[in-house]
Amino acid sequence: MNIPANLKYSKSHEWVEFLTDTCARVGITDFAQSQMGDIVYINLPLEGADVVCGESFTDIESVKAVSDVFSPVSGCVSNVNGALDDAPEQMNQSPYEAWICEVQGISATEELMDAAAYQAFIEEQ
């Protein structure tokens, strides 16, 4: 399982890459994509939308099911990875490059884990 050391992780299997103290990129982890199976669609959030820690901010459809994706941070969506509209399979192929959106003005975060803690967490799953 690929778990890059430079990222932070939530218990609901999202990764966070802090670009500054209050701005971050968000995506789903390798573990999340492996559980979902082949992803066929993402309902991307809108630019300018507010996201709240622990609340669903987008959903992803795989051949198995539609899964909610929970925001690991609170803030405002400042940029969206529109490429996923046409090629949602990027989340399967390279989950850490296939970022979903950037959030700025981050005012709160989930309890985030580092790579080692996340590794231990998914081994328990």
Next chain:
Amino acid sequence: MKLLYEISAEGRALSLLPKLDVPRAELPENLRRTSPARLPQLSEIDLSRHYTALSKRTHGVNDGFYPLGSCTMKYNARVNEEAAALPGFSRVHPLQPVHTVQGSLRLLTDAETMLCEITGMDRMSFQPAAGAHGELLGLLLIKAYHKHHGNVGRNKIIVPDSAHGTNPASAAMVGYQVISVPSNAEGGVDLDALRAAVGEDTAGLMLTNPNTLGVFDKNILEITQIVHEAGGLNYYDGANLNAIMGVARPGDMGFDVVHLNLHKTFGTPHGGGGPGAGPVGVKDCLVPFLPAHQPIKLDDGYAFEDAAHTIGTVKSFYGNFLVVVRALCYILTLGREGIPEAAENAVLNSNYMMHLIKDIYPMATDGICMHEFVMALEPLKKQTGVSAMDIAKGLLDRGIHPPTMYFPLIVHEALMVEPTETESKSTLEQAADVLRELHKLAHDDPESLHQAPIHTPVRRLDEVGAARNPRLRYAFPEG
């Protein structure tokens, strides 16, 4: 296999269409076609062979065991079809004068009375065309109720995490926000989580009981009371009514509104694109909001009436009438003794089959199940690499329709099996033998299951490609 357009040949024709039996009307000039419609030209034998070939490539209840969980794919007796085909029912028109269709209205009110008796409800509307449509109507009624009573802030519907996916979808369609509550260790609703979730913003709760894990929630009275005390209403998703019909009533469990799937539980075949019927039963508090054209019995015959604060219609006329004909036929055939016996046998069959395989296949929950059980194949996948999908494909090769896969979502590698009451003991034993054989094969020759199915008309379909690049329209060849 060739499509009708591809076997079409210039000049062929058939005479299946009936003669025009109404006065001919001319369309206004601007609405008329300028070129002939592109329709296939076929002889009757071409058409007959095409559909026979299609039917040979599919798998229905008449072909073999069909334990598709939460879908109640029971065998439906031909007598129901005979009743629905009676010309007095099949040739009526919804705009006929009411005095000429008194028998059909009597049928609707009789079916209403009996289904209300079975569900513990006060009135029922037959308008919705299917289950999810019934959910939509049920929620519209809850919304109308709160609006009428000035309950402005109630905008949230509570749904357990084991719910059918249609429940949160229907709530969202009606403009409600969905709050998901987790399940407890037994697979029922976590009461503390429910208490924490209810409040002044609660419009209602949607619940299936028995739920999608095949578990009857023993706390049901407490659950509905918690919601009532918070000022919300309780919605019963009747998808799994087959397990309890004639034995326990949603109305007695504290539910205010239910939908039924007549095409699962009451005598109409399920699947194949319908038609179905998703009637909605309500307690007195919701009667004033029922859809328009409600059939009623008066002293001097039958008529239609509109409820005092009706929300209007949700489907043209009176719903899928012939499905209601089948339902009444089914109820009258089984009677007061037969209805509960069918439910008991559905539960017995499910438990029997589960016990034949539970030593090798772990189940999602312990103990006795209701009409269906959920196998959890995650350990098998970890040991052998054989997934729930692979087992499902192996079943196809052995003449059994796969169970529902990867649902409920809270169980990993789930296979959800619903045998129904219409299967014999020996059919259940044969199916259990096949599952045991597949379990052994998973350990001895997993690759053969990754390759399955090999005996079906088509092998594994590219479902990823179909979902990512759906081609939904027939592309006519050029020229």
